Amino acid sequence: MDEEHKVLESVLREFSQKEIEPVNKNIEIEGLSVDLKNKLASQGFLGALAPLETGGANLDRLGYTILLREIASASPSAAFYIFLQNSLVIKSLMNDNNLEIISKIASGKMSGSLAYSTRLNILDPGHITKKENRIEGVMNAVFNSSGDIFIVNIEEEESLYLIESGFEKLPAHEQLGFRGVAFSPIKFNSEKFKKLSTKLDDIIDDIHLPVAAIAIGIANGALSKAISYAKERDAFLHKLKDFQPLAFNMSQAYSELDSLNSHLISVAEGQKDLKKELMIKTIALDFARRTSKLALQVHGGYGYLMDFGVEKFYRDAMFLSIVGGHSLKDKIKLAELIFESKAGWI
Amino acid sequence: MDFSLPPELEEKRKVVRAFALREFADEKKRYYDEHEKFPFEIRKKAMEEGILNYGNYWDLLITIEELFRVDPGLGFSIFAPFFGNENILLLGNDEQKKKYLEPVLRGERIMGFAVTEPVAGSDVAGIASKLDKQPDGSYILNGSKMFITNGTIADQLVVVARSGPVPSEQKRHHNMSMVIVETKWPGVSTNKLYGKMGMRASDTAEVIFDNVKVPKENLLGEEGKGFYYAMNFFNISRIYVAAMAIGIAQGALDIIVEKAKKDKAFSSMEGTQFTIAEIATRIEAARLITYKAASFLFQFNPDPVLTSMAKYYAAETGTYATEKALLATGMDGALTSLERMFRDAKINEIWEGSSEIEELTIYRMLMKKLESD
Ligand SMILES: Cc1cc2nc3c(=O)[nH]c(=O)nc-3n(C[C@H](O)[C@H](O)[C@H](O)COP(=O)(O)OP(=O)(O)OC[C@H]3O[C@@H](n4cnc5c(N)ncnc54)[C@H](O)[C@@H]3O)c2cc1C
Numbered sequence: 001m002d003e004e005h006k007v008l009e010s011v012l013r014e015f016s017q018k019e020i021e022p023v024n025k026n027i028e029i030e031g032l033s034v035d036l037k038n039k040l041a042s043q044g045f046l047g048a049l050a051p052l053e054t055g056g057a058n059l060d061r062l063g064y065t066i067l068l069r070e071i072a073s074a075s076p077s078a079a080f081y082i083f084l085q086n087s088l089v090i091k092s093l094m095n096d097n098n099l100e101i102i103s104k105i106a107s108g109k110m111s112g113s114l115a116y117s118t119r120l121n122i123l124d125p126g127h128i129t130k131k132e133n134r135i136e137g138v139m140n141a142v143f144n145s146s147g148d149i150f151i152v153n154i155e156e157e158e159s160l161y162l163i164e165s166g167f168e169k170l171p172a173h174e175q176l177g178f179r180g181v182a183f184s185p186i187k188f189n190s191e192k193f194k195k196l197s198t199k200l201d202d203i204i205d206d207i208h209l210p211v212a213a214i215a216i217g218i219a220n221g222a223l224s225k226a227i228s229y230a231k232e233r234d235a236f237l238h239k240l241k242d243f244q245p246l247a248f249n250m251s252q253a254y255s256e257l258d259s260l261n262s263h264l265i266s267v268a269e270g271q272k273d274l275k276k277e278l279m280i281k282t283i284a285l286d287f288a289r290r291t292s293k294l295a296l297q298v299h300g301g302y303g304y305l306m307d308f309g310v311e312k313f314y315r316d317a318m319f320l321s322i323v324g325g326h327s328l329k330d331k332i333k334l335a336e337l338i339f340e341s342k343a344g345w346i
Numbered sequence: 347m348d349f350s351l352p353p354e355l356e357e358k359r360k361v362v363r364a365f366a367l368r369e370f371a372d373e374k375k376r377y378y379d380e381h382e383k384f385p386f387e388i389r390k391k392a393m394e395e396g397i398l399n400y401g402n403y404w405d406l407l408i409t410i411e412e413l414f415r416v417d418p419g420l421g422f423s424i425f426a427p428f429f430g431n432e433n434i435l436l437l438g439n440d441e442q443k444k445k446y447l448e449p450v451l452r453g454e455r456i457m458g459f460a461v462t463e464p465v466a467g468s469d470v471a472g473i474a475s476k477l478d479k480q481p482d483g484s485y486i487l488n489g490s491k492m493f494i495t496n497g498t499i500a501d502q503l504v505v506v507a508r509s510g511p512v513p514s515e516q517k518r519h520h521n522m523s524m525v526i527v528e529t530k531w532p533g534v535s536t537n538k539l540y541g542k543m544g545m546r547a548s549d550t551a552e553v554i555f556d557n558v559k560v561p562k563e564n565l566l567g568e569e570g571k572g573f574y575y576a577m578n579f580f581n582i583s584r585i586y587v588a589a590m591a592i593g594i595a596q597g598a599l600d601i602i603v604e605k606a607k608k609d610k611a612f613s614s615m616e617g618t619q620f621t622i623a624e625i626a627t628r629i630e631a632a633r634l635i636t637y638k639a640a641s642f643l644f645q646f647n648p649d650p651v652l653t654s655m656a657k658y659y660a661a662e663t664g665t666y667a668t669e670k671a672l673l674a675t676g677m678d679g680a681l682t683s684l685e686r687m688f689r690d691a692k693i694n695e696i697w698e699g700s701s702e703i704e705e706l707t708i709y710r711m712l713m714k715k716l717e718s719d
Contacts, residue, residue: 025541117677120676120677121675121676121677121678122676122677122678122681123605123608123609123678125677141677141681173681174376174379174380174681174685174686175685176680176685176688176689234465234469234472235466235467235468235469235472236468236469236471236472237469237472237515243702245702245705246702289669293665293692296543296692297695297696297700297701297702300467300468300696300700301462301467301492301493301696301697303696304542304543304544304692304693304696305539305541305542305543306540306541306542306543307541311543314543314692315543315689318669318672318673318688319680321672321673322672322673322676322677322679322680323677326676327673327676328615328617328676331617345615
């Protein structure tokens with residue numbers, strides 16, 4: 001990793017320590033505060049992928065990967081929010097002349113969402129239709145549902161539309177993870193929209209590396225807490241770290257994390273490569289689920305309490321596995337890339 | 347060998363399932379989870395309808411399974427008011443049973459069992475709460491207990507505390523005693539713990555004893571044997587924890603099966619079929635170990651190896667099933683009770699002896715058994 005990215009990494013670690021850790025519990029209870037969103041914006045994180053002229057940080061693949069990983073280590077919700085604004089919203093808006101909106105998102109004056117539930121594993125993702133000059137319908141699982149603008153996909157046309165008004169947030173869903181970010185169905189009835197040239201499938205094809213970065217951040221955040229806890233907590237007149245099942249499992253996870261991290265950096269340094277990105281996402285999600293579970297277990301009863309800050313990693317790792325793509329379609333795609341022909345379905 | 351349950355138990359299973367499906371409506375499940383409230387009304391109904399039959403252990407086991415299958419948090423809250431009463435049943439004298447046990451069985455009082463402390467959970471011998479014996483034979487209790495189920499709503503707690511000095515490092519488990527403490531007594535204070543990941547309808551609290559006078563009549567069994575009594579209790583309660591976990595796993599299976607029934611594309615895939623087969627197999631295995639362990643226990647001939655195996659394996663099956671079911675059902679599962687079950691399931695790998703402690707118990711007891719064979 002070059003100097004510039006190392007500096008970014010240390011800036012992010014300092015930011016997480018100073019600005020996220022003190023409010024971490026509140027993020028889970030009340031959502032990301034306006035104050036924190038402003039701080040994320042002023043650091044350039046909300047416009048991480050936005051061009052410089054919009055006030056964005058215009059990070060490269062590696063920089064963006066490091067950003068998501070580091071923020072997720074502290075707050076997966078905050079990382080997911082950054083991901084939504086960048087990987088989903090800004091990227092959808094980028095090809096057309098939407099610089100003004102992008103600059104509002106980058107500065108935190110506005111936030112948006114892309115309704116992508118049709119690309120998730122859900123029987124009824126909702127449906128949106130466009131008739132002449134009206135877009136209407138309901139999308140069932142929308143993140144940042146309290147946002148100011150929405151991007152929806154009209155399936156019949158395979159076109160994305162930006163909707164700036166004419167929507168209503170329906171009652172919130174029970175939310176397994178990313179509780180810092182609002183999550184509910186949205187009802188649309190709008191006459192104010194604009195067609196975008198970006199395609200939803202291209203956006204979804206590009207989420208694998210960012211999702212892997214968040215997953216690895218989750219694993220890192222959870223494991224760091226568990227290692228610190230095992231050094232402090234006594235049982236049976238010894239520190240937890242002295243018991244083999246705990247020490248060995250954490251050492252194993254640490255080793256896996258180290259390799260996975262190096263691999264993440266190398267994939268991010270390279271050019272876009274769907275196969276590599278899908279592969280690392282698959283491994284990273286599995287690893288995040290296993291490691292956050294281990295970390296919770298190491299904390300015993302305290303792991304079950306929100307105050308200790310470890311249970312959220314367990315919930316978020318699972319939730320990310322559900323919202324970070326359609327796992328079955330990802331598997332089929334990966335199998336096809338590996339077998340170099342149709343594979344994984346009959 | 348006969349693996350079938352008697353018809354009256356199969357019948358009871360149906361009755362409990364009908365009760366749970368009727369009383370644990372979706373909005374109630376959500377309400378109690380979201381607000382971290384104890385469901386007094388649902389418990390009252392369960393008592394009125396005779397759902398909990400404490401006099402019949404098998405009946406209780408099946409009941410727990412079926413309640414947890416529909417909602418672990420509500421199911422636990424119905425069952426937990428009895429938690430710890432086995433100590434009084436096994437050790438109490440007639441007077442103690444009349445005063446403390448019977449009202450609990452009638453549903454008039456709520457119990458709790460207080461062992462864990464901030465300094466010691468798995469390591470029960472490491473607890474520091476003290477029972478200082480007074481010249482008149484009574485005790486003064488000081489100390490604090492952590493994670494006590496029903497802490498703020500219980501009328502009485504069975505408490506384990508140190509009633510004499512620690513003789514040596516090897517004998518830390520000596521000199522502990524078990525007493526019944528009424529929560530309305532002066533010096534008892536409680537502090538509800540909010541923000542649990544799961545089992546949020548249940549009440550969990552920190553309990554502080556500040557110079558609490560415990561009359562000598564409230565000593566359970568013999569002085570100094572508290573550690574052994576507690577271990578004996580866990581050998582019983584672990585069977586019920588295994589049943590809780592099996593119930594959760596079954597509930598997770600129900601949800602994935604439900605999606606398979608609705609969605610032909612989903613059910614036609616081998617990926618789905620394998621997941622269902624795998625979860626169902628593990629549930630069956632967990633149930634078999636649990637019922638085997640229960641059959642020994644309920645005939646007053648417990649096999650601690652089997653009991654710990656049951657708790658360990660069933661708990662793991664509960665988390666496994668919720669995890670796999672969520673991964674397979676995706677957002678559909680996440681928008682149902684499955685997300686709650688996933689949060690609830692994990693506790694069974696922690697309480698009543700964490701999975702690691704179960705493994706240690708399995709090893710130790712197995713070696714003992716093998717050595718004496
Ligand atoms: C919701 C809830 C309700 C509860 N209700 C009650 C209650 O009603 N009454 C009560 O008394 N307690 C109750 N508990 C406490 C529970 O039983 C303890 O949390 C549990 O025993 C673990 O203790 P601990 O939390 O102190 O973890 P620790 O003992 O600190 O253990 C931390 C981790 O270290 C592991 N570990 C410890 N020793 C070893 C070893 N030798 N080898 C390998 N690994 C080891 C453990 O398995 C665990 O993973 C409850 C807890 C919760 C969360």
